[in-house]
Amino acid sequence: MIATLSVMPxxxxxxxxxxxxxxxxxxxxxxxxxxxxxxxxxARCRTAPPNLNWFAETPTGVEAARRVCATCPVRQDCxxxxxxxxxxxxxxxxxxxxxxxxxxxxxxxxxx
Numbered sequence: 001m002i003a004t005l006s007v008m009p010x011x012x013x014x015x016x017x018x019x020x021x022x023x024x025x026x027x028x029x030x031x032x033x034x035x036x037x038x039x040x041x042x043a044r045c046r047t048a049p050p051n052l053n054w055f056a057e058t059p060t061g062v063e064a065a066r067r068v069c070a071t072c073p074v075r076q077d078c079x080x081x082x083x084x085x086x087x088x089x090x091x092x093x094x095x096x097x098x099x100x101x102x103x104x105x106x107x108x109x110x111x112x
Contacts, residue, residue, distance in 0.1 A: 045069075052068065053065070056092075079093065083105060089101070
């Protein structure tokens with residue numbers, strides 16, 4: 001199943017599946033995509049198990065995604081990218097759920 005989500009600025013769409021937030025279930029063999037940030041080449045989600053659901057809504061599913069993010073060398077880049085995407089971005093990015101990202105945005109606005 002492939003869903004199209006608006007996750008890039010200016011209405012650019014990225015096709016995603018449960019296997020990886022960017023390239024689908026066969027992340028390791030996927031060709032580079034021009035519509036993703038360069039840091040994503042080093043992201044752990046590219047080689048995560050294909051059955052991992054980055055868009056899980058259960059605590060168990062979210063925790064599985066967070067475990068992959070916890071060891072990712074580009075987690076901070078992913079987190080920062082996800083924060084500027086806005087509330088419409090779904091799934092776990094940089095170890096954060098949509099709710100986590102919203103709380104972070106609010107905290108940053110208050111601190112500014």
